[in-house]
Amino acid sequence: MTATVKTYLGRLLPQLIVLAAIVFAISMVFPGFLNLQIQNGRLYGSLIDILNRGAPVVLLAIGMTVVIATKGIDLSVGAVMAICGAVAASLITSGHSLLETLFATLAVGILCGIWNGCLVAVLDIQPIIATLVLMVAGRGIAQLITEGAILTFNDAGLIFVGSGSFGWLPMPVVIWLVFGVLVALLVRQTALGMLIEAIGVNRQASTLSGVLTPVLLVAAYVLSGLCAAIAGIIAAADIKGADANNAGLWLELDAILAVVVGGTSLLGGRFSIAASVLGAIIIQAINTGILLSGFPPEFNLIIKAAIIVFILVLQSPRFRGAFTFLQIPRAAGKPTEREAK
Amino acid sequence: MHGNSDNILSAIRIEKGFPGTKALDKVDFHLRRGEVHALLGENGAGKSTLIKCLTGAYRRDGGSILLDGAEVDPRDTFDAQRLGIGTVYQEVNLLPNLTVAENLFLGRQPRRFGMTDTRTMNRKARELLAEYELDLDVTRDLASYSVAIQQVVAIARAVDLSGKVLILDEPTASLDAHEVAMLFRIVRRLKARGLGIIFITHFLEQVYEISDRITVLRNGQLVGTRETAELDRRDLIAMMIGRELAAEIQSRHTPGNEGRLRYRFRNYGRRGRIDPFNLDVRAGEVVGIAGLLGSGRTETAEVLFGAYRADSGTAEIDGRAVELSSPRAAIRQKFGFCPEDRKTAGIVGDLSVRENIVLALQARRGWTRPISRAEQNRLADHYIRALDIRTADREKPIKLLSGGNQQKAILARWLATEPEFLILDEPTRGIDVGAHAEIVRLIESLREKGMSLIVISSEIEELVAYSTRVVVLRDRAHVAELSGDRITAHEIVEAIAAANQGRAS
Numbered sequence: 098m099t100a101t102v103k104t105y106l107g108r109l110l111p112q113l114i115v116l117a118a119i120v121f122a123i124s125m126v127f128p129g130f131l132n133l134q135i136q137n138g139r140l141y142g143s144l145i146d147i148l149n150r151g152a153p154v155v156l157l158a159i160g161m162t163v164v165i166a167t168k169g170i171d172l173s174v175g176a177v178m179a180i181c182g183a184v185a186a187s188l189i190t191s192g193h194s195l196l197e198t199l200f201a202t203l204a205v206g207i208l209c210g211i212w213n214g215c216l217v218a219v220l221d222i223q224p225i226i227a228t229l230v231l232m233v234a235g236r237g238i239a240q241l242i243t244e245g246a247i248l249t250f251n252d253a254g255l256i257f258v259g260s261g262s263f264g265w266l267p268m269p270v271v272i273w274l275v276f277g278v279l280v281a282l283l284v285r286q287t288a289l290g291m292l293i294e295a296i297g298v299n300r301q302a303s304t305l306s307g308v309l310t311p312v313l314l315v316a317a318y319v320l321s322g323l324c325a326a327i328a329g330i331i332a333a334a335d336i337k338g339a340d341a342n343n344a345g346l347w348l349e350l351d352a353i354l355a356v357v358v359g360g361t362s363l364l365g366g367r368f369s370i371a372a373s374v375l376g377a378i379i380i381q382a383i384n385t386g387i388l389l390s391g392f393p394p395e396f397n398l399i400i401k402a403a404i405i406v407f408i409l410v411l412q413s414p415r416f417r418g419a420f421t422f423l424q425i426p427r428a429a430g431k432p433t434e435r436e437a438k
Numbered sequence: 439m440h441g442n443s444d445n446i447l448s449a450i451r452i453e454k455g456f457p458g459t460k461a462l463d464k465v466d467f468h469l470r471r472g473e474v475h476a477l478l479g480e481n482g483a484g485k486s487t488l489i490k491c492l493t494g495a496y497r498r499d500g501g502s503i504l505l506d507g508a509e510v511d512p513r514d515t516f517d518a519q520r521l522g523i524g525t526v527y528q529e530v531n532l533l534p535n536l537t538v539a540e541n542l543f544l545g546r547q548p549r550r551f552g553m554t555d556t557r558t559m560n561r562k563a564r565e566l567l568a569e570y571e572l573d574l575d576v577t578r579d580l581a582s583y584s585v586a587i588q589q590v591v592a593i594a595r596a597v598d599l600s601g602k603v604l605i606l607d608e609p610t611a612s613l614d615a616h617e618v619a620m621l622f623r624i625v626r627r628l629k630a631r632g633l634g635i636i637f638i639t640h641f642l643e644q645v646y647e648i649s650d651r652i653t654v655l656r657n658g659q660l661v662g663t664r665e666t667a668e669l670d671r672r673d674l675i676a677m678m679i680g681r682e683l684a685a686e687i688q689s690r691h692t693p694g695n696e697g698r699l700r701y702r703f704r705n706y707g708r709r710g711r712i713d714p715f716n717l718d719v720r721a722g723e724v725v726g727i728a729g730l731l732g733s734g735r736t737e738t739a740e741v742l743f744g745a746y747r748a749d750s751g752t753a754e755i756d757g758r759a760v761e762l763s764s765p766r767a768a769i770r771q772k773f774g775f776c777p778e779d780r781k782t783a784g785i786v787g788d789l790s791v792r793e794n795i796v797l798a799l800q801a802r803r804g805w806t807r808p809i810s811r812a813e814q815n816r817l818a819d820h821y822i823r824a825l826d827i828r829t830a831d832r833e834k835p836i837k838l839l840s841g842g843n844q845q846k847a848i849l850a851r852w853l854a855t856e857p858e859f860l861i862l863d864e865p866t867r868g869i870d871v872g873a874h875a876e877i878v879r880l881i882e883s884l885r886e887k888g889m890s891l892i893v894i895s896s897e898i899e900e901l902v903a904y905s906t907r908v909v910v911l912r913d914r915a916h917v918a919e920l921s922g923d924r925i926t927a928h929e930i931v932e933a934i935a936a937a938n939q940g941r942a943s
Contacts, residue, residue, distance in 0.1 A: 286808070287806055288806075288809070291797075291808075298786045302777075305784075306801050307801035
């Protein structure tokens with residue numbers, strides 16, 4: 098058991114180091130950055146803020162990880178967020194109960210996932226094209242639901258999802274923590290994780306080995322749709338309204354980036370949900386750090402891009418080969434074995 | 439010292455080490471002018487490493503290379519090419535989406551006013567290929583020609599660029615007999631021109647047909663260099679794998695078939711892939727499937743396993759009708775299938791040996807009932823030992839294993855599901871002699887345990903060795919069935935040939 102814990106930490110080590118370095122760098126410039134305080138029975142501080150603001154991307158990254166592990170990609174998650182935010186807002190304002198609203202919204206996310214999954218698994222359309230359909234159409238659907246306006250609501254229960262707190266933590270953080278742990282347990286305590294990795298590496302060989310490939314592919318996109326639905330509810334609850342034009346805009350790209358920073362290959366196969374969550378938090382920490390730094394906003398995206406390029410260079414096999422002392426123990430020796438072959 | 443003027447290329451005491459292993463241990467290799475020199479050895483013996491040291495793909499740790507008596511030190515493959523050493527690999531390393539002429543002259547296109555002079559290039563390309571008895575439309579994409587033609591184009595380019603030494607790394611692996619003959623005509627012609635040719639292959643028959651001398655490597659060491667004419671096949675195999683295993687391969691027998699009838703396929707087929715056929719398979723029986731490439735061998739396997747659903751006929755197991763509509767359905771009936779194309783349909787490359795072995799069993803149990811890690815480890819270790827899968831440990835990604843060991847791991851994947859009907863499509867293709875012998879032995883022991891097997895193989899001798907019955911295919915139809923004393927290489931070849939005459943008339 099200790100051995101598995103060790104390999105697990107080994108897998109997450111690069112992300113943990115990067116995150117620590119970023120947090121350290123920001124805290125050098127802003128000494129108050131690490132401060133945490135409890136007000137009204139809830140934690141406040143920049144660190145908590147990062148976890149809270151990062152919730153939508155963390156959730157999207159969880160679903161995106163599984164989709165990418167199947168050698169797919171889901172470009173529609175930002176649009177699905179917008180659809181689900183619109184659905185939630187319109188249901189709650191038309192007098193449905195909170196529970197009905199939440200369930201119906203999650204169901205819509207799942208439906209979006211089934212649509213994507215069927216295009217990919219049944220019709221065999223390339224994932225990037227298949228999900229592009231909903232990415233483009235999704236915002237239109239959301240606008241139809243909100244009838245072009247920002248649909249605001251005042252339901253305390255729904256707003257609680259975005260800005261309430263549970264224990265000492267903000268509600269969005271509690272949601273992604275619980276959901277992330279549930280998904281991670283689901284894929285690793287059952288055989289799902291391995292079967293998904295097998296499909297991602299070699300779909301044909303997996304099918305011939307009896308893996309129920311189409312069903313698992315659809316399931317991956319359904320999970321992604323579900324994640325987008327939750328993220329959509331949180332985003333809408335946060336601003337107490339559904340903004341069909343801007344909710345989740347470009348977040349699919351942040352989610353993909355989070356997965357990549359988390360070290361999961363876009364070629365499919367091996368994945369780690371925990372690493373993707375860390376990747377999403379890294380991205381949010383960079384965002385927050387840049388905002389705090391007071392640079393003109395025009396620089397933000399460029400600085401973010403530069404930092405991410407740096408992280409990706411750190412992860413590249415060629416760079417690791419050149420600086421073997423940086424390697425985590427498990428990865429050591431791999432490139433040389435390949436050479437020997 | 440070794441500056442014998444007959445030698446066009448001499449490698450002296452070449453050393454190359456990788457962390458933890460010595461890939462080449464002071465290996466000497468001499469290539470004469472105008473000879474075909476076969477370089478043999480099991481996978482991992484050091485053939486590829488030696489070639490890569492000669493072509494500069496690897497930097498050697500020690501030793502020297504003499505080309506035409508002068509010491510050379512190729513820094514990379516381009517450098518080697520410039521010096522005169524050209525290489526053609528099994529998987530043609532040209533650009534399929536460019537024309538034949540562009541491939542031949544890539545990087546050195548004739549120019550006129552700074553633009554590529556396409557007309558001159560095409561003319562030169564036609565002239566060049568005429569030397570190889572090829573009359574092609576050089577303006578068509580390379581991909582529109584067969585692998586054999588592509589292979590020849592690659593050779594033409596390499597010889598034109600280099601002109602002293604030609605290295606052929608498994609050039610015949612995906613060619614049929616006719617294409618091999620064409621390739622060999624070209625090799626003989628180049629040999630007559632005084633080129634030194636290094637030929638790497640797994641097909642011993644071809645070694646005897648084409649080579650003048652043979653050098654054998656084992657575990658990174660030189661076993662010896664012999665004149666082909668003076669080395670009989672038994673001694674060659676012994677040089678490659680050691681005495682013990684060699685004896686094993688020689689002692690084969692043809693078993694009889696007495697088991698009870700278990701599998702009945704009637705009028706079974708799928709339009710456009712394989713004509714309806716009847717097939718009975720008994721317990722403890724190996725049904726060999728023979729035929730030329732494209733005769734419907736693989737299609738037969740795929741329709742039996744449900745990879746392509748049959749659209750006619752019935753399948754019965756022990757007298758009860760079954761639907762084999764998908765691989766999953768077939769697996770439920772305790773079927774297993776090792777596909778021909780190991781890389782694209784067999785291994786799951788990035789996953790570990792352990793995961794590859796448990797994959798089919800886990801898929802059958804369903805995702806909700808995971809096999810515990812301890813049980814996975816036990817299964818993997820059991821089969822790694824039982825089938826002698828050579829791997830550093832069970833967590834190594836399977837793509838890093840040699841072909842033979844990958845094949846054994848896929849066999850293990852099916853054995854772990856305790857199958858009763860196992861379909862093996864070319865189980866011994868492209869694997870080294872040692873693993874080959876072990877897989878043949880495994881097929882026999884599975885048969886003795888009462889399993890029913892269907893084995894497809896291009897190696898007729900091999901089919902004769904383990905089959906209780908041989909079905910011959912032609913033009914996507916089953917055309918003949920041989921059993922008992924009629925299972926001989928001669929009869930099988932006759933059956934295939936007769937079938938072909940039938941097609942001609």
